[in-house]
Amino acid sequence: MRVFQLKLTAWIAAGFFALMLVVLIAFNFYAIHRILRDADDRMETLSEGIMAELAAHGTPPGGPVSPAAIASIDGHLAFATRHRRIGYAIVSLSYEVLYETPGFSLPRERAFLARERHRPFIVKVESEGHDLEDALSEWHVMFRCPGEDAIVFISDRSEYELVEKILEGMGIALGLAVLVALPLGHLMSRKVLTSLDAIDEAVQRLRQGDLSARIATAHSQDEVARLIEALNRTFDSLQASFERIQRFSADAAHELNTPLTALRGSIEVCLGRERTTAEYQAVLTECLEQITTLSRLLKDLLLLARPGTAEQRRLMAPVLASELVEQVARQAQAANAGSAARVDCDIQPDIVLTGSEGLMRRLCHNLVDNAVRYSGKAGTVTISLRRQGDTAVLEVRDQGIGIAATDLDRIFEPFYQVEESRSVGTGLGLAIVAWIVELHGGAITVESTPGQGTLFRVTLPNPPLPSA
Amino acid sequence: MRILVVEDRPEVARFIVKGLREELYAVDSATTGTEGLSMAQVGDYDAIILDVMLPGMNGFDVAAALRQRRVSTPILMLTVKDRVEDKVRGLDAGADDYLVKPFAFAELLARLRALLRRRDGQAAADLRLADLAMDPVSHRVQRAGKPVELTQREYALLEFLMRNRGRVCTRTAIIEHVWDMNFDSNTNLVDVHIRNLRAKLDDAFSPKLIHTVRGVGYVLREE
Numbered sequence: 001m002r003v004f005q006l007k008l009t010a011w012i013a014a015g016f017f018a019l020m021l022v023v024l025i026a027f028n029f030y031a032i033h034r035i036l037r038d039a040d041d042r043m044e045t046l047s048e049g050i051m052a053e054l055a056a057h058g059t060p061p062g063g064p065v066s067p068a069a070i071a072s073i074d075g076h077l078a079f080a081t082r083h084r085r086i087g088y089a090i091v092s093l094s095y096e097v098l099y100e101t102p103g104f105s106l107p108r109e110r111a112f113l114a115r116e117r118h119r120p121f122i123v124k125v126e127s128e129g130h131d132l133e134d135a136l137s138e139w140h141v142m143f144r145c146p147g148e149d150a151i152v153f154i155s156d157r158s159e160y161e162l163v164e165k166i167l168e169g170m171g172i173a174l175g176l177a178v179l180v181a182l183p184l185g186h187l188m189s190r191k192v193l194t195s196l197d198a199i200d201e202a203v204q205r206l207r208q209g210d211l212s213a214r215i216a217t218a219h220s221q222d223e224v225a226r227l228i229e230a231l232n233r234t235f236d237s238l239q240a241s242f243e244r245i246q247r248f249s250a251d252a253a254h255e256l257n258t259p260l261t262a263l264r265g266s267i268e269v270c271l272g273r274e275r276t277t278a279e280y281q282a283v284l285t286e287c288l289e290q291i292t293t294l295s296r297l298l299k300d301l302l303l304l305a306r307p308g309t310a311e312q313r314r315l316m317a318p319v320l321a322s323e324l325v326e327q328v329a330r331q332a333q334a335a336n337a338g339s340a341a342r343v344d345c346d347i348q349p350d351i352v353l354t355g356s357e358g359l360m361r362r363l364c365h366n367l368v369d370n371a372v373r374y375s376g377k378a379g380t381v382t383i384s385l386r387r388q389g390d391t392a393v394l395e396v397r398d399q400g401i402g403i404a405a406t407d408l409d410r411i412f413e414p415f416y417q418v419e420e421s422r423s424v425g426t427g428l429g430l431a432i433v434a435w436i437v438e439l440h441g442g443a444i445t446v447e448s449t450p451g452q453g454t455l456f457r458v459t460l461p462n463p464p465l466p467s468a
Numbered sequence: 469m470r471i472l473v474v475e476d477r478p479e480v481a482r483f484i485v486k487g488l489r490e491e492l493y494a495v496d497s498a499t500t501g502t503e504g505l506s507m508a509q510v511g512d513y514d515a516i517i518l519d520v521m522l523p524g525m526n527g528f529d530v531a532a533a534l535r536q537r538r539v540s541t542p543i544l545m546l547t548v549k550d551r552v553e554d555k556v557r558g559l560d561a562g563a564d565d566y567l568v569k570p571f572a573f574a575e576l577l578a579r580l581r582a583l584l585r586r587r588d589g590q591a592a593a594d595l596r597l598a599d600l601a602m603d604p605v606s607h608r609v610q611r612a613g614k615p616v617e618l619t620q621r622e623y624a625l626l627e628f629l630m631r632n633r634g635r636v637c638t639r640t641a642i643i644e645h646v647w648d649m650n651f652d653s654n655t656n657l658v659d660v661h662i663r664n665l666r667a668k669l670d671d672a673f674s675p676k677l678i679h680t681v682r683g684v685g686y687v688l689r690e691e
Contacts, residue, residue, distance in 0.1 A: 253548070254521070257548040257570060258479070258480060258548075258569070259479065260569075260570045261548075261569040261571070262477070262479035262483060263570075264570045264571075264572070265484065265487065265570070265571075265573050266479075266482075266483040268483075268487070268572065268573035269483050269486055269487035269490065269573055272490060272573070273490065286479070289479075290479060
């Protein structure tokens with residue numbers, strides 16, 4: 001974590017510094033450009049003045065400049081520039097230096113003297129300590145003005161001072177940028193890492209089994225806050241499903257416990273003394289019943305605990321639902337031949353659904369079986385399957401005891417059993433139905449009037465019939 | 469000894485009732501909490517075996533309601549809930565003991581005997597009076613060191629008198645604690661069994677232990 005903070009600090013600081021550098025360079029470039037342009041205008045005027053004075057004094061081309069001409073030029077300059085520190089040189093057209101302000105040493109190279117520029121430029125002057133003013137830098141802003149008789153180089157040191165000050169300011173600003181960048185980087189990395197620390201802490205607590213651990217949220221809308229929110233939501237659903245599983249396994253343990261208790265107890269009591277063969281047979285039959293209950297319960301539990309919804313969906317294939325529902329209805333009728341409940345069917349032919357045939361049969365069977373079981377002596381169970389838009393609707397209606405409104409919300413919960421149905425069935429039938437419906441992307445609703453009957457309605461997606 | 473079993477799952481209730489009857493207890497059973505509560509209040513039971521997960525009214529509530537109504541019958545609670553807080557809750561509600569399902573039937577019987585012993589304020593496991601000794605675990609009875617063979621009903625009758633030795637037991641009390649609810653108490657079956665018991669225990673021995681209290685009932689004492 002510390003290493004990461006160091007890296008982050010360095011990156012932020014470097015980024016900030018680079019940004020400052022770009023801004024300062026852009027600003028300075030612009031400022032210097034402006035200064036030189038102003039200098040351009042001013043020095044052009046001055047050099048034209050020098051040219052005019054030269055012309056007025058009739059200085060011959062190539063000859064030395066007369067002291068009178070220098071005096072009048074200096075007078076003119078002193079008037080025009082007041083406090084500015086101006087140096088100038090007059091160079092013949094053949095590049096011989098005719099005059100230099102004392103202390104101002106123009107570079108003598110031909111290449112320099114012959115340059116074509118008519119613009120101010122910055123030039124480094126090799127000085128020997130006898131400059132115009134020693135304290136000044138050896139850099140000059142210089143202007144070359146070619147005339148008809150001579151070329152005038154004019155240098156304004158005051159302009160350069162400005163440039164120098166700007167450059168100096170830039171140096172200071174960059175120094176400050178470094179000083180600001182480091183603490184800034186540190187602060188920002190801390191802010192980011194505070195969120196990371198919070199995430200880390202929550203994850204640690206989760207790993208230690210505290211499922212209620214959540215990451216403290218900051219009141220902002222940035223990516224980290226969004227990430228934290230998403231993580232917290234994930235933890236919420238994880239906790240919910242974990243608690244659901246816990247409840248489910250506690251309930252499952254309880255349900256498994258009853259037949260086990262009965263088995264163990266019956267056998268222990270039976271072995272307590274010598275018995276007749278008939279008695280042993282009775283106990284064994286009873287034990288067999290308990291074992292049947294146990295294995296049915298286990299099978300249901302395994303079905304519900306089967307992982308991989310995606311895998312289940314991958315194995316789905318077209319199922320001829322009309323035929324399947326009819327078969328289940330016929331079986332229910334046959335299995336309940338003893339009871340007086342009638343099973344009526346109203347099934348549209350040729351409805352094909354996509355799904356798992358085994359699971360769909362199970363869904364149908366559980367609903368019909370429940371309906372027949374709670375129908376009482378003379379009720380009628382009505383099973384209907386029909387197409388409705390792009391869905392198929394399966395309805396199972398009975399005229400049985402019905403379900404109280406308080407129980408309706410909970411009947412799809414595993415092991416939830418209404419009073420009247422306790423000790424009949426495993427308590428998983430409707431939970432399995434709900435799970436299968438969900439797996440197939442459908443929906444299930446239930447309507448019931450106590451004493452009059454119950455209607456389960458399953459809506460399953462029904463892709464349009466392929467044209468034959 | 470008459471026991472009330474309150475258990476909603478028929479497969480569990482069936483073997484408990486059967487096992488207890490074979491151990492010479494008189495057993496009644498109830499399948500809901502409310503039924504159990506009213507039976508425990510009306511009948512004179514020596515102990516109650518109470519399941520926790522009951523429809524209507526759970527075992528905790530039944531136990532609490534009984535204690536609130538000053539019914540002090542020992543309660544043995546049966547449950548699948550084996551968490552400490554459940555046991556604490558059960559015992560605090562008024563249960564005297566707690567047994568987690570699935571349990572060994574022998575343990576249920578031992579705990580039941582312990583409850584009855586504690587109720588009688590008795591420390592030793594076997595019951596003694598003069599030279600008469602009976603062992604509630606093996607159901608063996610001895611008089612003056614010689615084994616006495618008793619029928620199941622005779623044993624149950626002797627155990628009841630023994631647990632109440634020194635106290636006069638009315639015929640109705642004997643009927644209630646030794647026979648099941650379904651028994652018709654108008655017959656003179658108590659007298660018949662007492663006569664048989666006397667023939668086996670008292671006739672060949674001295675002093676006589678079973679005494680008739682005219683117009684009231686019977687008492688077991690040395691004098």
